[in-house]
Amino acid sequence: MSEKGKKESPEQIEFREYCREWLSKNTPGDPPVRLPQMAIEITTQAEMDYLVPWQKAAWEAGLCGADYPKAYGGGGRTGCQLIANEEMQRVGTPYFPNVIALGMAAPTILHHGSEELKKRFIPKILSCEEIWCQGFSEPDAGSDLASVQTFAERAGDNWVINGQKIWTSLATFSSWMIILCRTDRSVKHKGLTYFIVPIESYIGKGIEVRPLIKITGETGFNEVFLTDLEIPDKYRLDDVGNGWSVAMTTLIHERGAGPMVTPSAGGRRADDAPGNAMDLIDLARQSERNGRPAAEDPVIRDRMIELIIRQKGFRQSIRRVRVKGLVDNPMRIGLQGKLLFTEIAQEVSALALEIEGAASTLFMNDENAPNKGQWPLMYLNSYGMTIAAGTSEVLRNILGERVLGMPKTK
Amino acid sequence: MSEKGKKESPEQIEFREYCREWLSKNTPGDPPVRLPQMAIEITTQAEMDYLVPWQKAAWEAGLCGADYPKAYGGGGRTGCQLIANEEMQRVGTPYFPNVIALGMAAPTILHHGSEELKKRFIPKILSCEEIWCQGFSEPDAGSDLASVQTFAERAGDNWVINGQKIWTSLATFSSWMIILCRTDRSVKHKGLTYFIVPIESYIGKGIEVRPLIKITGETGFNEVFLTDLEIPDKYRLDDVGNGWSVAMTTLIHERGAGPMVTPSAGGRRADDAPGNAMDLIDLARQSERNGRPAAEDPVIRDRMIELIIRQKGFRQSIRRVRVKGLVDNPMRIGLQGKLLFTEIAQEVSALALEIEGAASTLFMNDENAPNKGQWPLMYLNSYGMTIAAGTSEVLRNILGERVLGMPKTK
């Protein structure tokens, strides 16, 4: 079902036309290498060499950063990034590679950075000249983010940082990192300060990046070790001791509930995203399980339809969240987004394995694996999704506490 | 599948023969009134008039109280109550009415009572001469039993009790009550003391019993108000301040994990107990749902079989718990019993409603209700089961903490 709007502004209507026109001539061709399922899993320069020019072209055309002020390299429009995203997803463009920068660093700098920092960093984020990574999690600070121990010590006009960050996607390609550091050990949340740190130029001189291997065998996540890394005070975002509230700006955008719409070329159409339950129908039509056609198995049908319905409901909720009268608490839907997207994707891929039957044992390198083994890969990766960026457990706490007002479990 | 033992003692073998012989001649006829699903729901004298003589006869024959010492009116046998229970359940005798006394009061008195109390009370429990109820829960002390506020104040050789108990099954028929009282407000668990109190003789003189109505409309539970009720110190069980550990003896027997096997005529065969998943098959064969035969619906079949399997697994666990080498921690199975029995019963009755389709709207008084409306009744009552005697939530805590050793959630 199309959900094209009735009530778009003249600017939006015109911009949509413009996007369609531009995209009809300017989408990149097929990638020369097989791209990973998500941008955070990029591990090779060949992937980057294909994706970076694409983002740059989209930025130059105004499709990446449409709603950012012109002063910071944006398009200076209102409510247009969503239009661009929709149109890019409609024609199935590849994703943008600078996802951490677009989704987290840029809105955080916009809200908490000095004018100098905004002018210096946001344009190069949008144009993809500089790739960013994020230094939040540590080995002992996962769900409990406020317990980070990486320490930034004041040294005159500079700060000296020591510590270790983990699960750092894109670190091997990054010029810059947003980082949450402790500046006071005597208090928990109020002892945190938020910085921007150079990565690329300090590799081997205070910065060490070590790749981590995921259970899928893919790399992409890294550990980043910071040793006596010295940075100027101007790279601090917001006040000393105010890092937690800056981090909240980052997280709310990461979870898709922030005020700035993240430029997202999507990689695929919305209905074609990883974990799309509708894909199960085709899979079932091609699969035999236990010797019988999966699409003829009533129990499998029931469960496919159940997931299709839940996924449809989630998408309709995203539609409903903007309708006055049909939402009492605006956070109620928004804060469900990441939780539902990842849990449904997990269930969809688990069901895909059941549909495949014996063939679900086959992995990516097997010539007989259905869909080239993408479903077992997706199932394994789904646990990264339900763990990273707020575990499902933490997100349910947040929903219970912030939306329903139940007492904190701590 | 029969699970008749290979390795029974000569006493057990002989006793089983004896039980069969006796039961072949001595089971009571059909009840003159429709009995409630469980003994704790008895509300009329007519029900008692049918059930009390039955328990008395079974006691006289040695089938009720077989393992209790002869000095306390028991049979003085070893491992024979289980045999009697099995044989009574095999032929489908009615349940014993004095369930609270048999399942909770008797083992508690046996383990914590003075010789005088054991001699005075246990024989009349087994013979059903005196019915008992239990005074544990209070309006503000449900799951958190240790927070009971009913206060017993020392007055010379006596205690004066004031407070309110709730969910008191059988209170209207009871001569005696086991009760957990606070005797010290300055400490929580160590401030509790356990007593026996006379009920019947104090009605209107310090004891008031008010029936509660359940969501089914049935009565059976009561509130009991105690006002300046004075009892002698000899009715105290165990030491002052030791009430919590006495209560644990009661609860472990209530949950079926205590050392004394509760005399249980079962009312039905084990496979015929309330919430038996196998019953769903017959129901499905008789039911049309949405215009089609329920037994032909593959999704319904899948879910029926799933419950049948889980119930079978639970019963096999009860068998496994006694086999050395197949159980690492003896509490691991025992403490699951009440939780699984009640949750499976809830799911079974919920599925029964789905099987019945539109007819699940019909209640007990409707001539067209399948099985006389027993399944909706069972479904409603199942919430009593998952709440009373340790909510499912509290039981999962206990399993996680006592069996798996995880930290206490409190």
Place this chain on the structure above:
Amino acid sequence: MTQPKDFGFGVEEQLLQTEARKFFKKQLDELTLMELVGGNSDPHRDSECLWDEKMWEQMADLGWTTMAVPEAFGGTGMSGVAVASFIEETGRVALPSPLMATVNSSYVLSACGTDEADSVLKEIAGDKTAGLAITNQKGSWCSMDTDVSAVVTEDKATLNGMAWFVQDARKVDLFLVKAESEAGIGLYAVSADAPGVTILPDSIVDLTRDQARVNFEGVAIGADKIVAAPGKGNLALDAAEPAILTMISADMCGAAEWQLQTTVAYAKTRMQFERPIGFFQAVKHPVVNMMIMIDCARSLVFNAACAIDHEPEQAKAAAHMAKAAASDMAAFCSGRSVQYHGGMGFTWECFVHLFFKRQIHNQVLFGDAAYHRAELAEMLIGPLVAGG
């Protein structure tokens, strides 16, 4: 056709929603509801039909009882989303009334498109109430199944047989009866007090509804009461099905939201282990899951309600989704609402059982979740050939 982004839920719809919420909050708080329907707790009580006819008259004065009757026939002719949002409010207070029956009948009559049907719509606009007598003993929701037969001559029709699971049978003035004759399924408007009509009340679990078998014994009606000719009745029912499914689902969302809010409030105040029980994730997280399931069902309800007006070719699939999601959601939320109220929630005096029982009724009414998933599977995957 495409749907408007905002479901077409504009200022007017918001106003109606606010009005309705205010009205029902004032007229039917929980204690009033309990006094109305919970007086007799005996499980062996005779079947009862308890509702507030005065409130119904007020609702009629406000134009709320004719909202699914097109303006052309004297109704208030509201959009699908307006009706859904209104019915959601009635579910939130577990309103006992013939509203849903009348609304459903209005949709069926509109779908008939005959002069005879239009004239019955005018009767509803004139404050008559109507109900559907369309289900057989097997509880089939398929438009082709009925246990009532019709013999149709030029100037009249004679009905014989029994309609089962008729909703709010004792509250309505007339029935739309599905009956089969040689030429197929027709729909017949029959006055509830016509000779030969016998209402046999069911004893039901839900305290906020009445349900009955309705027997037709040689019931003769004039040709002007044949609202859909033989062979056409099933088509009208099929056309109205999306609206019927959407509205029952809306009722369920309202009731579930009451359960959610009430359970949250209890979890914040009920203390155990020196904590409000909402502190414990064993309570908190399933309550969050209640909210998640409600939001999913509710979004699907408004999608389906919008489709009725704006994307009719998608309305059937959308309505199957809404009812399937609502039925699963209702089962889960009802169970949790009783469980987390603990012993208190298991007593008659606590309000939660009123909503719990209404939802048990709703879950199965017009088909349960598994049924609608199977129907949707037929649409999306194709028919099942063998038994799998």
Place this chain on the structure above:
Amino acid sequence: MTQPKDFGFGVEEQLLQTEARKFFKKQLDELTLMELVGGNSDPHRDSECLWDEKMWEQMADLGWTTMAVPEAFGGTGMSGVAVASFIEETGRVALPSPLMATVNSSYVLSACGTDEADSVLKEIAGDKTAGLAITNQKGSWCSMDTDVSAVVTEDKATLNGMAWFVQDARKVDLFLVKAESEAGIGLYAVSADAPGVTILPDSIVDLTRDQARVNFEGVAIGADKIVAAPGKGNLALDAAEPAILTMISADMCGAAEWQLQTTVAYAKTRMQFERPIGFFQAVKHPVVNMMIMIDCARSLVFNAACAIDHEPEQAKAAAHMAKAAASDMAAFCSGRSVQYHGGMGFTWECFVHLFFKRQIHNQVLFGDAAYHRAELAEMLIGPLVAGG
């Protein structure tokens, strides 16, 4: 027949269990296993077959590789519960070995009851390993389905076709091949290195197993290798099915118990929010559910294992129950074991993925949960006539 109350699990069985646990604890701790199978993490790696043949020789010396071969043919001929409890121990360490393949083959051969089969049993007793080549491309576990054909003459048989999903194909000395000829399904013992046999390794998710297609191209074998004559092979497979299902389920229980204990240990030590994460009911309660599901499956495994020897008429139903419960249990426990290890559990260096992947393989092997429930439904309710 009736089952002994204690499942027939006596002193001897306990001893074997204790021995096995000690042996594997010493020989195959997690780090050793990781070094054995986890060296190459590349998802595009070539198919590998990694196992410790030295350990296998030790196991053979202890008589553990012939436990399902009757004593009459030189095996150690253990009871069903003994074998199940031993295999449970191998699952607990995720042992890569041809044990299950060999045990399954032994059960099938015993069920053949022919001199030819007995002589292959003697070969296994003489420390040969064997595997089943019985599955077709559609992944059917039905004893009647195969993609291999046989042409049988008086003194020999010739096989053509492909067997799919052959377990531990590169670890075994001979295959029992299910092939169809005009006279029906027969079973044929074929040496893994016979001319015309090609093993085409699969690239699989599980790191502790190998799986392959095995192609037979004009493979000729003597009549003395026809272990079940055409028309009899399916009967032997049906007779052995309860044991096969029971043993795979036992493996799953062992692996799941490792997951449970490891997750509990982590939950007790991993601190977040100034608490061990096991404090939080969002972790604690699902971990309890892991235990509950393991106990259910494990009890059904021993019930089924006991039935094989003591109540064969019930063994089929009991085995369907065991595998259905084990597959659901494995899916749940595996998922939770990764989730509650958090980011750490998502890394290659953490051991949990080894067991997670083995369970993915186990879940589907010899039929998943839904399949066995459908089979059991046929037995308990009767065949499905229409598509429902």
